[in-house]
Amino acid sequence: MSEDIWILGINMTKFGKHPDLDTVDLAAEATTAALKDAGVTMGDIGILAAGNLMGGGLGIGQALQKQVGQTGIPVYNVSNACATGATALRTAIMAVKAGECDMGLAVGVEKLAGAGLLSGGARAADKNEWTPKGRYGAVASVDGRIGTDTMPGVFAQIGMEYGHKYGGTSFELFARISEKNHAHSTLNPLAAYTKRMSLEQIMNDVMIAYPNTRPMCSANCDGAAAAVVVSDSKLKTLGNEQQRRAVKVSASVLTTDPWQEACQILPDVNTLTRNAAEQAYEQAGIGPEDLDLVELHDCFATAELVHYDNLGLCEPGGAVDFFNSGASTRDGKTPVNVSGGLESKGHPIAATGIANIWEVCHHLRGEAGDRQIEGARVGLAHVIGLGSACGVHILESSAA
Amino acid sequence: MGEQIPLVEYLVLGAEPHLRAHECTKCGARYFDRRNACASCFADSFKAFDVPTEGELRAFTIVTFAAPGVPVPFVAGVIDCQGTSVRANVINIEPDPEHVELGMKVRLATYSLGEDDNGVEAVGFGFEPIGTNS
Numbered sequence: 001m002s003e004d005i006w007i008l009g010i011n012m013t014k015f016g017k018h019p020d021l022d023t024v025d026l027a028a029e030a031t032t033a034a035l036k037d038a039g040v041t042m043g044d045i046g047i048l049a050a051g052n053l054m055g056g057g058l059g060i061g062q063a064l065q066k067q068v069g070q071t072g073i074p075v076y077n078v079s080n081a082c083a084t085g086a087t088a089l090r091t092a093i094m095a096v097k098a099g100e101c102d103m104g105l106a107v108g109v110e111k112l113a114g115a116g117l118l119s120g121g122a123r124a125a126d127k128n129e130w131t132p133k134g135r136y137g138a139v140a141s142v143d144g145r146i147g148t149d150t151m152p153g154v155f156a157q158i159g160m161e162y163g164h165k166y167g168g169t170s171f172e173l174f175a176r177i178s179e180k181n182h183a184h185s186t187l188n189p190l191a192a193y194t195k196r197m198s199l200e201q202i203m204n205d206v207m208i209a210y211p212n213t214r215p216m217c218s219a220n221c222d223g224a225a226a227a228v229v230v231s232d233s234k235l236k237t238l239g240n241e242q243q244r245r246a247v248k249v250s251a252s253v254l255t256t257d258p259w260q261e262a263c264q265i266l267p268d269v270n271t272l273t274r275n276a277a278e279q280a281y282e283q284a285g286i287g288p289e290d291l292d293l294v295e296l297h298d299c300f301a302t303a304e305l306v307h308y309d310n311l312g313l314c315e316p317g318g319a320v321d322f323f324n325s326g327a328s329t330r331d332g333k334t335p336v337n338v339s340g341g342l343e344s345k346g347h348p349i350a351a352t353g354i355a356n357i358w359e360v361c362h363h364l365r366g367e368a369g370d371r372q373i374e375g376a377r378v379g380l381a382h383v384i385g386l387g388s389a390c391g392v393h394i395l396e397s398s399a400a
Numbered sequence: 401m402g403e404q405i406p407l408v409e410y411l412v413l414g415a416e417p418h419l420r421a422h423e424c425t426k427c428g429a430r431y432f433d434r435r436n437a438c439a440s441c442f443a444d445s446f447k448a449f450d451v452p453t454e455g456e457l458r459a460f461t462i463v464t465f466a467a468p469g470v471p472v473p474f475v476a477g478v479i480d481c482q483g484t485s486v487r488a489n490v491i492n493i494e495p496d497p498e499h500v501e502l503g504m505k506v507r508l509a510t511y512s513l514g515e516d517d518n519g520v521e522a523v524g525f526g527f528e529p530i531g532t533n534s
Binding site for chain 1: 405406407408409410429430431432433434439440458459460461462463464465466467468469470471472474476477478483484485486487488489497502503513514516517518520522524525
């Protein structure tokens with residue numbers, strides 16, 4: 001059995017608008033702060049895994065090295081949709097687990113402030129000659145003609161499908177999930193939006209794709225997050241304070257979507273999340289009832305509901321009852337998205353999968369200030385990227 | 401009637417328009433696009449399967465904000481056609497939550513996308529509520 005891995009240092013930048021900083025600046029800011037938090041330098045790092053999904057540039061990892069330290073270590077530039085950050089972290093963890101080095105760095109960064117709807121792109125004008133193209137032999141754009149490519153629309157259907165299967169959902173129920181997360185965000189100074197929103201405000205806001213209104217969608221913003229991971233044997237050689245603040249990675253899992261009947265027409269975000277959660281609980285030797293907090297991928301309010309079930313926070317089919325019981329509020333049984341979630345904290349895509357780890361670590365270290373979940377010992381962070389990829393990490397405080 | 405071409409290859413036009421999937425000859429998994437091998441069982445031979453034209457609306461959204469050039473609002477959904485899931489718009493219906501219901505029975509319907517310079521008419525499809533007179 002390979003040795004345990006620990007988060008030694010971690011940081012996220014303020015999420016929001018950073019007009020004067022580019023992706024490399026933001027990545028450097030998070031990296032420098034994570035190294036400082038870890039009490040190490042780039043000279044200690046043996047591998048760098050970095051992700052930047054929408055920037056379009058090549059080699060964010062190498063560009064980052066130019067700003068923080070070029071030591072010749074291997075760089076893995078990773079891309080895995082909204083699971084890019086978790087993939088970078090998992091890459092660094094795998095390298096340390098494999099014994100290739102004893103310390104690794106993972107970074108995710110995105111500039112998305114002001115970006116509009118993320119979808120298949122503008123529809124081109126129809127040609128003056130119908131010519132079949134692509135794997136479906138389509139003679140014209142199918143987005144809007146055969147369903148929707150927009151993310152709010154895809155995830156709306158995922159929530160509606162759950163409602164059809166188990167009942168109990170409504171526009172208001174989904175809006176109340178968003179109300180909870182916006183309320184949570186008021187305690188998070190690093191969130192892009194920290195405004196409390198009433199149920200009426202949420203339901204009367206601009207409808208994007210029923211039942212998701214604008215505040216029920218993840219917020220496009222700028223941000224970066226970085227984490228330093230270390231092997232157990234290396235950690236034992238470090239200082240007492242470093243050992244005390246280190247957070248144990250009890251499980252690190254990445255899955256993809258296995259074939260399911262309907263997966264070709266609506267992405268199946270459920271099966272791969274269920275698989276990842278099951279593997280993670282087994283690796284960690286704990287169950288969902290042991291979790292003190294969960295940061296899950298609420299890219300839309302409709303998504304949060306299905307992941308209560310997928311992560312096993314409730315009985316199968318019991319997500320609506322779970323939410324209605326108040327279990328997922330910050331004073332509930334299993335607080336979910338006390339950071340404010342993607343709907344208010346924001347979703348700078350490649351940063352998200354490390355930022356949610358930061359949130360959990362912050363609580364496990366007892367450093368979360370006003371929003372501290374008292375006595376938090378164990379937490380779970382989940383992300384999903386369409387295509388699909390799912391990352392689940394379970395973290396435990398060093399005293400656990 | 402002039403020449404017609406379907407919006408996508410898996411729409412079969414004619415007297416009884418329907419969708420046609422590629423069905424894996426080994427495990428029965430169905431695909432609307434061409435596959436090199438079956439994603440479920442890895443076999444590499446397929447046969448045509450005619451998808452039933454009636455089904456039940458299993459999930460939907462009403463898109464009111466879409467990419468430039470895509471007219472809104474429209475209803476996008478997942479239709480369970482007796483065991484084969486189909487992605488389509490729900491058409492010939494008011495696009496609001498008072499009219500669209502989970503579980504409603506729908507059937508395939510076609511519509512014209514217009515003619516190109518050669519006089520060829522492209523034909524698309526959607527699913528309409530069973531019971532409408534359109």
